Amino acid sequence: MAAPCYLGWDFSTQQLKVIAIDEQLRVIYEDNVHFDKDLPEFKTQSGVYIHSDRLTVTSPVLMWVKALDMILEKMKSSGFNFSQVRALSGAGQQHGSVYWKKGSMQILKNASAELPLHQSLQACFSVSNSPIWMDSSTASQCSALEKAVGGAQHLASITGSRAYERFTGNQIAKIYGQNPEVYMETERISLVSSFAASLFLGAYAPIDYSDGSGMNLLQIWEKVWSSSCLDACAPGLKEKLGCPVPSHSVLGPISPYYSQRYGFSPDCKVVAFTGDNPASLAGMRLQEGDIAISLGTSDTLFLWIQEPTPALEGHILCNPVDSQTYMALLCFKNGSLMRERVRDDCASGSWDEFSKALSSTVAGNNGNLGFYFDVMEITPEAVGIHRFNKDNQKVSVFPKEVEIRALIEGQFMAKRIHAEKLGYKVMPRTRILATGGASHNRKILQVLSDVFNAPVYTIDTTNSACLGSAYRAIHGLVAETNVSLADVVKLAPEPKLAVTPAAGAEELYRPLLKRYAELEQKVIYNPTSSCLAK
Ligand SMILES: Nc1ncnc2c1ncn2[C@@H]1O[C@H](COP(=O)(O)OP(=O)(O)O)[C@@H](O)[C@H]1O
Ligand SMILES: O=C(CO)[C@@H](O)[C@H](O)COP(=O)(O)O
Known part of the structure; x- marks a missing residue:
């Protein structure tokens, strides 16, 4: 039987990246798809669209799905043995949001292994251009949120941050305010990280506590959604977000789509995805x-x-x-x-x-x-x-x-x-x-x-978010038995001294x-x- 390995993904601003590590924590595979260069049909610049107001910044959600199809095909052509993968986890650029149309869960679950995923998911998104972290178009929603909860400092005390324009609650409030019908036809709102996890799970993946803290919606002390913040952003939001989970949670086995199309083991586990900076904290x-x-x-x-x-x-x-x-x-x-x-x-x-x-x-x-x-x-x-x-x-x-x-x-x-x-x-x-x-x-x-x-x-790779995701995939399998990430990665190479001050x-x-x-x-x-x- 082939030696086990673990995958770490990073859906970042300019690229989709992947790293595979073996049980000795050695990097055995590394690859990426660069959005502008490899997917020119989406016409992004540095992975994004800057709109004419210079404030609104989005990325096409189907580009992310197509990038996943492309990188998996590249791995397959290179002879990567998917059956070795015991667990995978990943990261996403923080704060960005994805809007799943009513009925999409079924499409995601039943995607045909004969087709690349982006073809099956074409009609799944009620917002085709996802707002991302570079967006700064929600100043009025930020003021309204701070006012609703009793001021900027109070909001920071609840959620960890005063209102920021890129934070997801304010982005959702903008979409609801400008297009209530689009909001109403949305059954689930994901972060980029939980969206990416959903693609692997074949079901809506929950938002993890760490990336969830970048939304101006989570009570970071109690780790539950704040009703006052939710109510200030949009009606019925709690149902559309699902329950947040600890970042080390095993969400379930990989969707049969990946076993049938790429040869993943049906036992391969999907561990909750998180933000790229939190994943880097683990990787470093x-x-x-x-x-x-x-x-x-x-x-x-x-x-x-x-x-x-x-x-x-x-x-x-x-x-x-x-x-x-x-x-x-x-x-x-x-x-x-x-x-x-x-x-x-x-x-x-x-x-x-x-x-x-x-x-x-x-x-x-x-x-x-x-x-x-x-x-x-x-x-x-x-x-x-x-x-x-x-x-x-x-x-x-x-x-x-x-x-x-x-x-x-x-x-x-x-x-x-x-x-x-x-x-x-x-x-x-x-x-x-x-x-x-x-x-x-x-x-x-x-x-x-x-x-x-x-x-x-x-560290050896500049892709610390990918590496951290691969570490987190291993940790997810043992976290419930109180093993710390530090224990899991104690054999990983130590960071190397690069330069000292003059x-x-x-x-x-x-x-x-x-x-x-x-x-x-x-x-x-x-x-x-x-x-x-x-
Ligand atoms: N030798 C270099 N010197 C300075 N910057 C570099 C060099 N090589 C790459 N970069 C920068 O790295 C950036 C990409 O970094 P990366 O961490 O992969 O971004 P992201 O994860 O946001 O997609 C590029 O925009 C480029 O400007
Ligand atoms: O907004 C933030 C953090 O708050 C950004 O750091 C995003 O998470 C984007 O990450 P990169 O693609 O630049 O790594």
């Missing part, structure tokens, strides 16, 4: 005191936290690997796509040239600082490009190499400043665990290390961090004034 085996920085489409920073205090900035999510604890998360919308834009403008579209520019400029950039927000940022709420010389005077352009360093230093200074605002302190034993596409780039990691004055570690980094960046924080106040979005920083 984050420990208390560590700081994780993901440099994917979005940049995120997250921490393992025992006793959180939800505030007006940042998010508290239920911890995906330990239901008694939490994770704190900050999200920065202008991540890789912003870096790609500056790379294209200043480094002829080449990461090599971009890295050389970082090497050819001095740490601290001779006092030149920049804020780079092509789209309205989440942390802090600000938009536009703002450059300042060493005397804090606004300037309209920087030389190309200065621009590149200002971008990277600025992005990491913002992360440190906002992590410190959350109460996080960089200690002598602090480890930064970096992941995501840009963590391939050692020159970028060096700036990260210098700005935080802490060593940066990486001598004098703390002395250099301390005053710059102070200046950056002061200048940030000047560029913060003020809806009543069209002129931003003076």
